[in-house]
Amino acid sequence: xxxxxxxxxxxxxxxxxxxxxIKGTYNxxxxxxxxxxxxxxxxxxxxxxxxxxxxxxxxxVKGYAAHEQETLTGVIEARAKATSTTIDPxxxxxxxxxxxxxxxxxxxxxxxxxxxxxxxxxxxxANQNFLELQAQLEGTENRITVERxxxxxxxxxxxxxxxQFPKNIYANMFSFDEKAYFKAQENAxxxxxxxx
Amino acid sequence: xxxxxxxxxxxxxxxxxINLFAQNYPDKPNRIVNDYANFLTIQEQNALxxxxxxxxxxxxxxxxxxxxxxxxxxxxxSYAFGLGEHWGVxxxxxxxxxxxxxxxxxxxxxxxxxxxxGYGMEGAVPDAIAKRIVNNEILPYFKQGMYYKGLDEVxxxxxxxxxxxxxxxxxxKATSSSGSAIPGIIFFLIVVIFSFIGRARRARHYAVxxxxxxxxxxxxxxSNRSHGxxxxxxxxxxxxxxxxxxxxxxxxxxxGSW
Numbered sequence: 454x455x456x457x458x459x460x461x462x463x464x465x466x467x468x469x470x471x472x473x474x475i476k477g478t479y480n481x482x483x484x485x486x487x488x489x490x491x492x493x494x495x496x497x498x499x500x501x502x503x504x505x506x507x508x509x510x511x512x513x514v515k516g517y518a519a520h521e522q523e524t525l526t527g528v529i530e531a532r533a534k535a536t537s538t539t540i541d542p543x544x545x546x547x548x549x550x551x552x553x554x555x556x557x558x559x560x561x562x563x564x565x566x567x568x569x570x571x572x573x574x575x576x577x578x579a580n581q582n583f584l585e586l587q588a589q590l591e592g593t594e595n596r597i598t599v600e601r602x603x604x605x606x607x608x609x610x611x612x613x614x615x616x617q618f619p620k621n622i623y624a625n626m627f628s629f630d631e632k633a634y635f636k637a638q639e640n641a642x643x644x645x646x647x648x649x
Numbered sequence: 650x651x652x653x654x655x656x657x658x659x660x661x662x663x664x665x666x667i668n669l670f671a672q673n674y675p676d677k678p679n680r681i682v683n684d685y686a687n688f689l690t691i692q693e694q695n696a697l698x699x700x701x702x703x704x705x706x707x708x709x710x711x712x713x714x715x716x717x718x719x720x721x722x723x724x725x726x727s728y729a730f731g732l733g734e735h736w737g738v739x740x741x742x743x744x745x746x747x748x749x750x751x752x753x754x755x756x757x758x759x760x761x762x763x764x765x766x767g768y769g770m771e772g773a774v775p776d777a778i779a780k781r782i783v784n785n786e787i788l789p790y791f792k793q794g795m796y797y798k799g800l801d802e803v804x805x806x807x808x809x810x811x812x813x814x815x816x817x818x819x820x821x822k823a824t825s826s827s828g829s830a831i832p833g834i835i836f837f838l839i840v841v842i843f844s845f846i847g848r849a850r851r852a853r854h855y856a857v858x859x860x861x862x863x864x865x866x867x868x869x870x871x872s873n874r875s876h877g878x879x880x881x882x883x884x885x886x887x888x889x890x891x892x893x894x895x896x897x898x899x900x901x902x903x904x905g906s907w
Contacts, residue, residue, distance in 0.1 A: 495899075499899075499900070584777075584780075585777035585780075588776045588777040588779070588780035588781075588903055589775075589776050589777055591776070591780075591903065592776030592779075592900065592901055592902065592903060593776075593900075595726045595727075595730070595900040595901075595902070596899055596900030596901065597900070598726075598727065598900060599727075599730050599898065599899055599900035600899065600900065
């Protein structure tokens with residue numbers, strides 16, 4: 454009689470232990486996953502911020518440098534392409550991130566071309582509004598760098614967590630996939646450097 | 650007892666998150682003005698320190714100054730954000746910190762200065778304003794070698810801009826435990842069980858010795874105990890710096906070189 458009770462208690466304790474370990478792991482994965490998603494939203498935010506600055510920038514430059522129509526059109530087109538490339542945050546795999554990065558990289562290089570062109574117009578460079586836009590643009594590029602870095606950190610935290618044993622079994626069970634990273638690109642994604 | 654301590658340490662180690670991407674930043678200091686390059690005299694450092702600690706205690710916003718010998722190959726902006734984040738300038742949740750990073754001019758390298766604004770300060774000090782402050786209030790003085798004057802002016806300007814943005818409401822540390830709860834609960838249970846056992850044992854002794862019922866002795870023990878060690882509170886007023894509060898940086902700010 455006594456033995457039977459002990460067996461039952463042991464089984465119950467083991468069951469509770471297994472249940473709570475799966476529950477804890479699953480909840481932690483959910484929390485990390487949400488963390489990565491919200492960090493992705495931050496990344497999109499700062500890219501959007503850059504896109505929002507461009508119409509003002511283009512209209513100011515147009516006022517001083519109407520001849521540079523080609524460069525300006527390049528910026529506008531790259532912006533349209535960049536803002537139309539969005540990713541579903543539940544699908545942060547390597548392909549989607551690369552496509553996103555490519556579209557944004559196109560805008561970055563169009564912008565840096567514009568900033569080179571601007572060098573030829575001293576009046577424009579002395580314009581107060583232009584200077585402020587330029588400061589905002591630089592700040593936005595910094596924000597992009599920071600948020601991308603933070604995204605990579607949180608994606609790495611998530612990946613490390615789900616790949617460890619025995620959590621990888623649970624991750625498979627609940628189909629949590631590895632997150633992709635932002636990769637440093639050659640030239641394409643370089644922030645427009647502006648010298649005074 | 651030793652057993653409890655051991656378990657405690659093991660559990661603590663398990664909870665502490667491992668900081669990936671850690672760089673060689675200076676350790677979190679207990680001053681708000683940190684000059685690692687002998688850029689300012691001790692008196693100048695103390696004058697700035699007093700002003701900024703007072704501002705921090707009044708408003709909970711923190712304006713930190715760091716002067717470093719080298720940026721370790723990073724551009725000033727990245728270094729400033731990383732250092733601000735590493736130190737946690739500003740309060741957690743409000744992110745109301747500003748870090749003024751200076752790398753002095755040496756014979757082989759330009760001087761660099763960068764004002765990094767925490768997330769919560771981007772409204773009070775937008776990038777364009779930060780740029781203007783750098784160009785108008787810092788660089789003209791730094792170019793003439795008037796380093797203290799430049800830093801004094803810039804901190805005055807930032808104090809003007811950010812005063813009123815945040816108030817020093819009784820700042821309570823956000824008890825955010827986003828990590829897995831299980832180790833916490835186990836830890837908690839172990840602590841409770843052991844302290845309960847210890848207390849019960851002593852209560853039993855006490856009850857036997859003093860002829861009081863066991864449960865009354867137990868109650869007396871717990872009321873005695875509650876006056877025991879209290880956690881180091883966030884110090885306020887009094888001009889002492891309570892430490893950085895865990896603010897976060899998102900890339901706002903502007904800089905320049907001379």
